[in-house]
Amino acid sequence: MSIQTKEIYGSRSAPSSSNGDKWSESLQSVFELVLESQGPERTARLLENLAEKLRAVAQSTSHGFNTPYINTISPERQAPFPGNRDIERCIKSYIRWNAMAMVVKANSTTNVGGHISTFASAATLYEVAFNHFLRGRTEGFPGDIVYFQGHAAPGIYARAFLEGRISERQLQNFRQELAEGGGLSSYPHPYLMPSFWQFPTVSMGLGPLLSLYQARFNRYLQARGLVKWKEEPKLWAFLGDGECDEPETLGAITLGARENLDNLIWVINCNLQRLDGPVRGNGKIIQELESVFHGAGWNVIKVIWGTDWDDLLARDKSGLLLKRMEEAVDGDYQKYSVEPGSYTRKHFFGKYPELLELVNRLTDDQIRKLLRGGHDARKMYAAYKTAVEHKGQPTVILAKTVKGYGLGEAGEGRNITHQQKKLNEKELREFRERFNIPISDDVIAETPFFRPAPESPETKYLLERRKALGGFLPERKVTAPPLEVPKLDTFAEFFRGSTTEASTTMAFVRLIGMLLRHKAIGRRIVPIIPDEARTFGLDALFKDIGIYSPKGQLYEPVDSKSLLYYHEAKDGQILEEGISEAGSISSFVAAGTSYATHGVAMIPFYIYYSMFGPQRVGDLMWAAGDIRAKGFLLGATAGRTTLNGEGLQHQDGHSLLHASTVPTLLAYDPAFAYELAVIVADGLRRMFAEGEEIFYYLSLYNENYAMPPMPAGVEDRILQGLYKFKPGPEGKKHKAHVFGSGPIINSALKAQEILAGRYDVSADVWSATSYKLLRTEALRCQRWNMLHPTATPKKSYVETLLAKEPGVFVAVSDNIRAVPDQIAPWVPGGLMTLGTDGFGRSDTRARLRRFFGIDAESTVIATLYALAEKRQVDRQLVEKAIKDLGVNPEKVQPQLV
């Protein structure tokens, strides 16, 4: 109820202060009387009843978290616009034209698509920010961080073209990246344009979520003393109103208020439309978002009406104009943007005769041109200025615009506008006229680009503004110096092995403990955990390095007397994200790109339940690839049977396959502590010493077994994905090879004994650490051979390794068969694979492994069957083994359709 009461009344209908004081005093004394005689609960009820009655007569009254449907900043409080409006309008018009032209041009000869209407509605939002607020990187200042709305990319390119940073050729090749001379990516993709784009945004919802965690990560870096900036950079995220339907957009906004992220500004372009039609035709998206953000503790600035409306509102003494503004729904407002002014006069103002009077001095054309706030540079400037100065909360600016603004008949405000990619000649002429673009009739049909001369006032102004603000944006620069990563011998203890049983998760806990103590990189490690530190045995870190909290620890933790108490600290190193995998991976992205964003390399280790990895947040992992994030993803409690009691929704046997689909992600499935250490050590070297922009996925398991010492000389092979771990005995009649991964290598080792002891088969056991890497290397060779058919063919690592190995090949792991199947085409004589296809269920490991057919006995049967298929043993032998080993041939099949 109390939200911004002053603003609610603005300067128009507020009672005069002396009268107001009298009324206030009288109400206060009545209130005190009631409170005293009736008690607080009854008083509250009475007041609520009265408020209800008030709402019934005055719709403008604030209720819940909403304020009236007018600008938050009243004209008196509006900061004056400091720029040259005429020049800025000119620049903006040229950018509008080029942004439209690049899409139209590209689609005149191709079908590559593109968007015109998103930027058309957002041009003022961007231009005011570019000319007055967004700061580039300078000495001692990393630059503001800006998330550009993906579909507005043409506008950002068009500006870079005017700035002279993008050539005409590139503009011409928008969405034709493989064309001669190179082209421009459809949307912001740092992977594709690594010196331009910094943050991928186009998968709706990811940009806002990433920006929240990035804002918090900026604070973390400062709190830990890893950066010292002259000023704190701001984070700006430009979003669509439709984008706010994504749970990722709004799902984490309380973080912003909880951690007082006043470095964060979201600008939501409320053009009232998404792709198919209105965002909230029957309601008001701005009001809906206002209440959500207010409720979440954000500072909300609504920019609904342009300057032309100030006078109308000021003259409306009856409050009817506001009433009418609140009555009309977004579907109506969309219609007003499409229809002529006469329609708005009749249907909007015409509802109340007093309102008709209010606009009787305006022509229909003037009514049609009454600007919405998001198209008015003065209103946007004031909103931005208030936002950057606001303390203690993040700010969201809700700016009302028209989708496809300026397209006229070709799409302005129309439901089809999002998909509009072509303009006919008449429409092009209208566009040119409306925005005053100096392009003559004879060439207009070709939609030529327009760039004012370098010495023109527009170019000078534009460049001078960027210079004053520190340089161009967006721009991605990698300046972080390489880190002194630990040498391989640092990990010697892992190479010696141990007879004490341990899991690879436990090995990882030891490993990260060691890295955290490492002189050169210890402080750069960022452990990220979604509420599972205790599950993985990482709670020991709480006390040692602390959990980051901007408030420190305001309470005495219940376990303060214990050794491993829950320790929050202002300079804590752990990011404990609570139960949010999406938030955690966002932190991973922020930390993993710090080398580019801030010039300070950080090393994130994000450890989580592997089931809630790519399956849950795969799109964010894909974005982590696009943004060139570095670091380690650790899918712990992996394995559909190794995590045995948790059942169907927890038991993961397919993340490695998901992970294999991300091009820059190296996916490993280590079996032993030494493999883990070799992979992590090499990852550190490649990413942080050599500067490779890749990241790692490692499965970690919770099954304990003795960790063997590392065989000599296998380091490179561990990294390449496959090596012989334990050869089978000599002097047997038959030969086989079993590839094992993770803890299931123990099935392979036990099968090796049974095969030798009972069936006269010598089986070599191999450790398969990465089917993905084996496959991609083989694919590279295959492609080269195909395209160089007469040259000496290249042989892949896996072919070379297996070429001289006689016998059959079997692979067994705790993953679905498609994981090892990845290398089948290159295995001599084919690969027989065993795996955990189907839903998991709760039971003992032994029973589950029998059920899925990945235990030692099942591996023996599969090996004998593979030999029988090659006619090397009798089929009867397989049948005998099935009986001998007590495997029920009619056992239930995991359901597969």
Ligand SMILES: Cc1ncc(C[n+]2csc(CCOP(=O)(O)OP(=O)(O)O)c2C)c(N)n1
């Ligand atoms: C996750 C995801 N789902 C769907 C899309 C397809 N899509 C692209 S733009 C768009 C509509 C966007 O509307 P809005 O956020 O209001 O942006 P506007 O163009 O109106 O500014 C949709 C559905 C997408 N890019 N990402």
Ligand SMILES: [Mg+2]
């Ligand atoms: Mg929209």
